[in-house]
Amino acid sequence: MKERLRDLVFPGFLLALALIGLNMSMDWGFRTRLFPMIATLALATFAAAEIVNVLVRRPRPALDPAPEPGPPSATTAAPGPIPENPTPEKSPEGGETTAPAPVVVTQAQARATGLGNEPSFDLKATLIMVVWLAAYTGALYLLGFLVAGVVLTFAYMTLGRREGWRPAALMAAGVGLVVWVLQTYAGLRVADGLLWGQL
Amino acid sequence: MLQSLLDGLVATLGWPAFGFLLVGMAVGFTVGILPGLGGAVTLALMLPFTFDMEPTHAFAFLLGMLSVTATTGDMTSILFGIPGESTSAALVLDGHALSKQGQAGRALGAALFASLLGAVIGAVALVAAIPVVRPLVLSFGSPEFFALIILGLTFIATLGRGKMLRSLAAAAFGLLLSTVGLDPQSGIPRFTFGSLQLWDGVGLVAVAIGLFGLPEVIDLARRRGGIASQATDKVSGVKEGILDVIRHRWLLIRASLIGVFVGVLPGLGGSVAQWVAYGHAAQTSKDPSRFGKGAIEGVIAPATVNNSKEGGGLVPTVAFGIPGSLTMAILLGAFLIQGIQPGAEMLTTHLDLTMSFVWMIVIANVIAVPVALAAVKPIAKITTVRSGLILPPLLLLIFIGAYSERTSMSSVFVMLAFGLLGLAMVKLDWPRAPLVLGLVLGGLAENYLFLSVSRYDMSWLTHPLVLVIIAVSVLSATVPPLRGLWHRRRSARRPVAAAVSSGKEHV
Numbered sequence: 223m224k225e226r227l228r229d230l231v232f233p234g235f236l237l238a239l240a241l242i243g244l245n246m247s248m249d250w251g252f253r254t255r256l257f258p259m260i261a262t263l264a265l266a267t268f269a270a271a272e273i274v275n276v277l278v279r280r281p282r283p284a285l286d287p288a289p290e291p292g293p294p295s296a297t298t299a300a301p302g303p304i305p306e307n308p309t310p311e312k313s314p315e316g317g318e319t320t321a322p323a324p325v326v327v328t329q330a331q332a333r334a335t336g337l338g339n340e341p342s343f344d345l346k347a348t349l350i351m352v353v354w355l356a357a358y359t360g361a362l363y364l365l366g367f368l369v370a371g372v373v374l375t376f377a378y379m380t381l382g383r384r385e386g387w388r389p390a391a392l393m394a395a396g397v398g399l400v401v402w403v404l405q406t407y408a409g410l411r412v413a414d415g416l417l418w419g420q421l
Numbered sequence: 422m423l424q425s426l427l428d429g430l431v432a433t434l435g436w437p438a439f440g441f442l443l444v445g446m447a448v449g450f451t452v453g454i455l456p457g458l459g460g461a462v463t464l465a466l467m468l469p470f471t472f473d474m475e476p477t478h479a480f481a482f483l484l485g486m487l488s489v490t491a492t493t494g495d496m497t498s499i500l501f502g503i504p505g506e507s508t509s510a511a512l513v514l515d516g517h518a519l520s521k522q523g524q525a526g527r528a529l530g531a532a533l534f535a536s537l538l539g540a541v542i543g544a545v546a547l548v549a550a551i552p553v554v555r556p557l558v559l560s561f562g563s564p565e566f567f568a569l570i571i572l573g574l575t576f577i578a579t580l581g582r583g584k585m586l587r588s589l590a591a592a593a594f595g596l597l598l599s600t601v602g603l604d605p606q607s608g609i610p611r612f613t614f615g616s617l618q619l620w621d622g623v624g625l626v627a628v629a630i631g632l633f634g635l636p637e638v639i640d641l642a643r644r645r646g647g648i649a650s651q652a653t654d655k656v657s658g659v660k661e662g663i664l665d666v667i668r669h670r671w672l673l674i675r676a677s678l679i680g681v682f683v684g685v686l687p688g689l690g691g692s693v694a695q696w697v698a699y700g701h702a703a704q705t706s707k708d709p710s711r712f713g714k715g716a717i718e719g720v721i722a723p724a725t726v727n728n729s730k731e732g733g734g735l736v737p738t739v740a741f742g743i744p745g746s747l748t749m750a751i752l753l754g755a756f757l758i759q760g761i762q763p764g765a766e767m768l769t770t771h772l773d774l775t776m777s778f779v780w781m782i783v784i785a786n787v788i789a790v791p792v793a794l795a796a797v798k799p800i801a802k803i804t805t806v807r808s809g810l811i812l813p814p815l816l817l818l819i820f821i822g823a824y825s826e827r828t829s830m831s832s833v834f835v836m837l838a839f840g841l842l843g844l845a846m847v848k849l850d851w852p853r854a855p856l857v858l859g860l861v862l863g864g865l866a867e868n869y870l871f872l873s874v875s876r877y878d879m880s881w882l883t884h885p886l887v888l889v890i891i892a893v894s895v896l897s898a899t900v901p902p903l904r905g906l907w908h909r910r911r912s913a914r915r916p917v918a919a920a921v922s923s924g925k926e927h928v
Contacts, residue, residue: 232849236590243597246612254604256874257867258611261596268590275586347643348844359837362820363830375813383809393813411828412821
């Protein structure tokens, strides 16, 4: 039940978005609204179909200790088009080949060997990093890229990563130098910071 | 065409294009070795640095980087069993097994030499495809291109097996996002919610960095220590590996062609191509039981595919403006940023630029492979760097990348918003690539739709080629789920039939 509710969140969000979009596009002329309407209708259709799909599907069984191989698009390393009953083939290098054993990499193996394409998260580490990102953004807005880059790099390395102050200071100086070089010689335009304009 | 090929070579070797190629390669080297940041994310991060460049310089930088990431990603797979790129994952099985047997040099020699030859074959395929594709592209009008974009999106979405509806919804969401901003025809603001910052639309760079870069950074922040505990000390037998590639030349050619073919097909991408080639190598081997235990063919095939797919992937991107993968979608974004319209122009007026792509891929690999072979040990030491030291410059790069797109903090906020969306999508198991593809293709699709309606009203829907392409789109979207349903029903019926027959026996 909990899993089903979780699976309904994102399609529900998309469906709401599509309906809002559809409603907004009604006010525009035909040519202006044609493509947005196609996109919103497609989004509403697929999101609604996904909601139905989640509602009618059977509850998933508990986690299998020996997971099945997943699709190629998932984190699993799929073995490619190996037929279920491969017939012996003649190798171009010469010589008769025997029927090969299918090479299967399971989800578990994929995780164990780090083959997964998708990153993995734990909630606490994610939240901590989100807070750091918010702090970084705020500092960039107020102090500008040069100062914020130096200050936040030092703060993150010493407080967030428990690195020594020497490597942190070196890295902060390096970051500052890179921003300064990019600004001065590469013509990079970055924000100077709201605070400096007020002073 | 020969003249364009020569012009392309001159443009690639000219200064400063060649310098940008080398800088791109240096970035690609590092990114390929470090896990997490893939070629696509790095491409998005580096895109803002190309805004003021000439097209040849920009693509020398981007393609130089892209060509090398796949090659160096193979090295960590072999040496440490940790793929530097998701497209190098198949190499872990046999490449790392060979390393454990003390044959790291042989595996590296085979992988890098196969990568080089694969890249060359892929680039040749791109050149060979041009005379075939050009008349087809020139015969296409805006209705056919619009239908092709829909077909491309459908292909990409339907390939996410078991997640087809999610992929289609994500692609539609991307299309909807592409309509944010001023309508290019009427100038009416759409979905801007009164914000002037949204008049220019939602930036591709901010979205791509947010969706893919931020979740990777958060994942990297979770890790403590380096990706490998110690650097490798013994690397010998490189020559033996190169000779292995020559011995298995037919496998190399077949794997290259698989790479080109998979690259041309929208949606499959390198992560799948390597396993297709690996499976093929296992199938055609005299002794498949060696696979997974250190078979050199299991190294050659995926390494070859990794680089040959780039040439194949450029064919539909350049000729039709339909990217086959996320990487190609971002590269298509670079085309549009540079003011280059993919399609007929790339095969006629800008043919020398297209040809320069061929040379960029080849030259980048010709330089990268010997350098990688010569500097295996220092390169491998990069993997021992702690993530705490990688993150600060990475964070800065992410923020600079997002900000530079519009020179505005609003892009940073867009990036953060899509970063949170990316996190949610990963957590809830929704595919992210179709969203970016929808965003990139949305602008082109709307333009082609507008032209089609303006020129033909609604009669363009009855064009024979449009009907065929739409029919293929509908079939590709409906056949896989119907087939799945049929298989499920059949397998559900089987136990019942078995129970009935066993019941009869008991009676």
